[in-house]
Each structure stands twice: as structure tokens, then as C-alpha cells.
Amino acid sequence: MDFLYLIDILGTFAFAVSGAFFAMEKKLDPFGVLILSFITAIGGGTLRDMMIGDLPVGWLRNPTATIVIFSSAIASMFFGSFIRKFNMILFVFDALGLGLFTFIGIEKGIQMNFSIGVSIALGTITACFGGVIRDVILNTVPLVFRKEIYALASIIGGLLYFLFLKFGIDNDLAKIVCILVIFVIRIIAVRFHLGLPRFYNRDNRA
Incomplete structure (x- = not known):
């Protein structure tokens, strides 16, 4: 199995579960859970493909993605009450999806012969x-605009990936290491409440 394809499937599953849990936390009905799963899993990729003119967008050409999202959402609804007993599960899936999907976007930029900066931007999107x-x-x-380090983790992972390639490290190994780096950065950021500086007075904000 192609390694990038495996990353795509794992990332789709991770974000679909994350979206389903967010929807269930807001007490949406099953249709709402399915929609939020889809949006979380394919929203960034859809925006990316529209920006670079890669049409039809990826999930329309890949029926496996739809099956994975539906399956993930339904499994989350049926087993959500059990899974929610583990407080970290939502965060873990979201952090994992962040790392996995960063490299889907970066690889798309590489395939389109974009610069390193643009490729990392596509990964972050x-x-x-x-x-x-x-x-x-x-x-x-x-979340990306208000709490701990999120998008910055993608950027750091992307920069590290291109640095590894420059030094001749195996492509698949570089991806695995950098996905783990992004994942660990998110864990550390949440654990220690790390974030970018905010240029306003906390006591007087609206």
C-alpha cells in the first residue's frame, strides 16, 4: 500500500472521529454528526484543492474517503458514550489528524512543483x-485562533521535513518522524498551556 495513501486514510479517520465528537458535545442529531465529521475531515483538503485548481476536489475522486468518514461517524455515535470515558480521546484524534493531514497538503504542493513555503502553507491549510x-x-x-499552539505545529513539522530531505533522510521515515513531532508539540502545548503571545490586556478584553 502506498504510504501517502495510508496517511490519507488515517488522517481522514482521525479528523472524522474528532468532528463527530465535537458535534456530539454540542448535542447535534445524527445528521449533524455526519455533516460535522465530513466538514472536519475534508474541509481543509477541499479548500486546498479549490485554491490550486485541482478539480474535482480530492474526496469526490476517492470514494474510500466517504466510506471512512461515514464509518467513523457512525462508530463514534454508537460507541461515543464508552469512548468519552477517556478524557484525552478527542484531543488525541485531533492532534493525530493535524500531523497526518499536514503531510497530505505538503505532498500535494510538492507534486505541483510549488516552493517549500507554499507547500508548507498548503499542509497547514x-x-x-x-x-x-x-x-x-x-x-x-x-481553536486555531484562540488556544494553544496549533497551526504553528504544522509549520514546524513541515520545515523539519524539508530539512530532513535536504540531509538525505529517507522520505517515509522523515514523514513519520515529523508527524510524531507535530503530535508531540500539540501534547506539550496543551499540557503546559503554551501559546503565541497575545497583544492585548487580558483584563480589559471584550
Whole structure:
């Protein structure tokens, strides 16, 4: 099995489960859970493909993605009450999806012969903007704009990946290591409440 294809499937599963749990936390009905799973899993990739003119967008050409999302959402609904007993599960799936989808977007940029900077930007969009759209629909300020380090983890992982390639490290190994780096950065950021500096007075904000 192609390694990038495996990353795509794992990332789709991770973000679909994450989206389903967010929807269930907001007490949406089953249709709402399915929609939020789809948006979280394919929102960033859809925006990426529209930006670079790669049409029809990826999930329309890949029926496996639809099957994975449906299966993940349904499994989350049926087993969600059990899974929610583990407080870290939502965070783990979201952090895993962040790392996996970053490299889907980076690989798309490489295939299109874009620069390193543009490729990393596409990776960040792919990984983060499904969650942005999800949060907007749920009427909350997107996580990427308000809490611990999120998009920056994708950027760091992407930069490290290209640095590894420059030094001749195996491509698949570089991806695995950098996915883990992104995952660990998210864990550390949440554990120690690390974030970018905020240029306003916390006591006087609206």
C-alpha cells in the first residue's frame, strides 16, 4: 500500500472521529454528526484543492474517503458514550489528524512543483481549516485562533521535513518522524498551556 495513501486514510479517520465528537458535545442529531465529521475531515483538503485548481476536489475522486468518514461517524455515535470515558480521546484524534493531514497538503504542493513555503502553507491549510470551518458552524471562535499552539505545529513539522530531505533522510521515515513531532508539540502545548503571545490586556478584553 502506498504510504501517502495510508496517511490519507488515517488522517481522514482521525479528523472524522474528532468532528463527530465535537458535534456530539454540542448535542447535534445524527445528521449533524455526519455533516460535522465530513466538514472536519475534508474541509481543509477541499479548500486546498479549490485554491490550486485541482478539480474535482480530492474526496469526490476517492470514494474510500466517504466510506471512512461515514464509518467513523457512525462508530463514534454508537460507541461515543464508552469512548468519552477517556478524557484525552478527542484531543488525541485531533492532534493525530493535524500531523497526518499536514503531510497530505505538503505532498500535494510538492507534486505541483510549488516552493517549500507554499507547500508548507498548503499542509497547514489542509490540516487546520477543516477544524476552522467546523468551529464556525458550531458558533465558536476557531481553536486555531484562540488556544494553544496549533497551526504553528504544522509549520514546524513541515520545515523539519524539508530539512530532513535536504540531509538525505529517507522520505517515509522523515514523514513519520515529523508527524510524531507535530503530535508531540500539540501534547506539550496543551499540557503546559503554551501559546503565541497575545497583544492585548487580558483584563480589559471584550
